[in-house]
Amino acid sequence: MRNWLEQIGQFMLFIGQFFRSLLRRPLDGLETLRQTHEIGSKSLLLVGISGLSIGMVLAMQTSSTLARFGGRGLLPSMIAVAVLREIGPIITALVVSGRVGAGIAAQLGSMRVTEQIDAMEVAALYPFGYLVRTRILACLIALPILTIYADFLALMGGYVIMFFQQNISLKLYFSSAIRFIDLQTVLPAVAKTAIFGFIIGSIATFTGYYTRHGTRGVGQSAMIAVVLSSLFVIVADVLLVKLTLILFG
Amino acid sequence: MIEIDQVYKAFGAQSVLNGVALRVDAGETVAILGRSGSGKSVLLKCLVGLLRPDRGTIRIDGQEVTALSAAQLDQLRRQIGYVFQNAALYDSMTVEENLAFHLTRHQSMAPDRLRQIIYEKLQTVGVEVALHKYPSELSGGMQKRVGIARALVLDPKIILYDEPTSGLDPITSREIEDLMIELKKRMGVTSLVITHSLQSARRISDRIAVLYQGQIVAFGRFDEIAQSEHPFVQEYLAAVNLEG
Structure with a gap:
């Protein structure tokens, strides 16, 4: 228990150090861009396949239910709202926490145990x-x-199913899909993903940066990074949805 | 000059340094000799602020290390080159990038000048052929040499070597020792060398300090150490004689 409290305290100090570091030079803009590209390119395929599959599954699962109530025409809107508000952000965050979070923790962990971080220090x-x-x-x-990329592919996945089921045109599908989409739907969802990014990045770097006990510690750090960042993304999602509902109704 | 005075360091209940006192004069090379796990590397890490002593003072060129602000400590660290036991080269960078990273992070520099400095430093340690290689493509001896070149890149006044010859064959060890002697002659740097090899300490250093149970139990030139009556020093010398 004391160990856990120490870890939480150390994590809070780590977050404080991150915010203070934003004012300290060198700013490492190029390295940040390189890391952004690295994260994007590593996750593109997985996020894309996940988005496309989720869109297709969503369309297949709900079309028969909506048809029973005569609401098949609402399917594109339903897919769009579900994907943009919830499914896109959470699926992307979970995929990235598994793919990228583990990678960051393992990379920093191995740099720590081979004294590369000490050498920089x-x-x-x-x-x-x-x-x-x-x-x-x-x-x-x-x-x-x-x-945004996952959302687009999920909508396309939904369209593929609707095309084969109802031979609907792409124009009609998208005009129907965006009928209930406004800034109040899109902005909180995008802001939420940035918070998910912060959660994944901070937990992965924290576990990696303070890795101990050699190569066994590196594996543990990667595992803890994935478990904790996935868990905190889900918990944060609940709180952020509640907050969005309070703010935007 | 390095002055270490009554330094204590413990990790939980395990006491590692128990009042270490040592003085290294400017331009001098001192070797710290001791068994594995005797706290030699911990002492070196305390010197550069990687670890904070529980008690005692460490002064480098008159500056009290534990009392420095983060910015002052960084300023001091720029004057110190640290050669790690396992070289600690950045494995995602080439040898050239390893050295360039240390240079460009402190000062902006024209690419030609940067390349020239890097080449010169690698030439000094005899590994200029490794310029575009990654650390994983180098032998242990070459990695150590690149580690030394990286430590030299900012022209430090002090170099700290953490077991620079450990894990190397006798011929490569001797080459690294020759290099350290050459660097001292050429650059006049103050050096502190951690080693558990008496032969190595005798060759490269002006004075030897023997660390035992967290204390310096003997300190002086090799002949003075050889006459020490401390049981551990006697045991150490006897073990070396048996090996020889």
Whole structure:
């Protein structure tokens, strides 16, 4: 229990250090962009397949139910609302936490146990800025972009099913899909993904940066990063949905 | 100059340093000799602020390390080159990038000048052929040399070597020792070398400090150490003689 409390306290200090690091030079803009590209390119295929599949499944599962109540025409809108508000952000965040979170934790963990981070520290190279700040910012930037990409593919997945079931045109599908979509639907969802990015980035870098006990510790850090970031993304989602409902109704 | 005075460090209930006191004069090379796990590396890490002593003072060129602000500590660290036991090269970067990273993070520099400095430093340690290779493509000896080149890249006044010859064959070990002697002659740097090899300590250092149970139990030139009556020093010398 005491160990857990210590970890939580250390994590809070780590977050504080991250916010202070935003004002410290060098800002490592190029490295942040490189990390963003790395995260994006690593996740593109997985996020794309997940988005497309979810859109198709959603269309297949709900079309017969809606047809029973004579509401088949509402299917594109229903898919769009479900995907944009909830399914796109959460699926993307979970895929990224598994794919990227584990990678970040393992990479930093292995740098810690092979003393590469110490080497940066003793040469006054500010490793926190170069290794931690850049990766958290990269997650924060990449998540909204990946989510928009996943949302688009999920909508396309839904269209593929509707095309085969009802031979609906792409124009009609999208005009119907965006009927109930407004800024109040899109903006909170995008903001939510940035928060998910921050959660994944901060937990993955924290577990990696403070890895101990050699290669066994590296594996443990990667595992803990995935478990904790997935868990906190889901818990944060509940709170953020509640907050969105309070703010926007 | 490095002055270590009554430094204590413990990890939980395990006491590692128990009042270490040591002085290294400017331009001098001191080897710290001791058994594995005797706290030699912990002492080195305390010197550069990677670990904080529980008690005692460490002064480098008159500056009290534990009392420095983060910015002041960074300033001091720029004057110190640290050679890690396993080289600790950045494995995702080439040798050239390893050195360039240390240079460009501290100062902006024209690419030609940057390349020239890197080449010169690699040439100094005899590994210029490894310029575009990754650390994983290098032998243990070459990795150590690149580690030394990286430590030299900012022209430090002090170099700390953490077991620079451990894990190397006798011939490569001797080459690294020759390199350290050469660097001292050429650059006049102050060096502190952690080792558990008496022969190595004798060759490369002006004075030897023997660390035992967290304390310096003997300190002086090799002949002075050889005459020490401390039981551990006697045991150490006897073990070396048996090996020899």
